[in-house]
Amino acid sequence: MGNAAAARSAVVGSILDERHRQGRLKAEGRFLHTPADPEMSDTAFLAVLMEEVGEVARAINDGEGTARLRDELVQVAAVCVARLELLARS
Numbered sequence: 191m192g193n194a195a196a197a198r199s200a201v202v203g204s205i206l207d208e209r210h211r212q213g214r215l216k217a218e219g220r221f222l223h224t225p226a227d228p229e230m231s232d233t234a235f236l237a238v239l240m241e242e243v244g245e246v247a248r249a250i251n252d253g254e255g256t257a258r259l260r261d262e263l264v265q266v267a268a269v270c271v272a273r274l275e276l277l278a279r280s
């Protein structure tokens with residue numbers, strides 16, 4: 191596997207790990223719904239997504255470092271994956 195393919199696999203794996211973490215937090219009662227749940231309205235999903243995008247912006251603007259930027263980008267991607275799961279089921 192080339193470097194680019196290996197990097198892509200690692201990134202996708204990180205996004206899936208984050209997606210699983212969301213499910214775990216929901217199971218622990220940390221929040222009622224994930225973006226994959228139809229109970230979360232589109233506007234509530236948008237608020238979640240924009241919060242995560244805002245954290246990406248803060249990581250960049252405040253120079254929080256590559257690791258932090260990476261984590262926040264993975265969270266943005268994972269909430270998008272969750273919403274896409276809902277759309278795929280409907």
Ligand SMILES: [Mg+2]
Nearest residue numbers: 242245262265
């Ligand atoms: Mg975040």
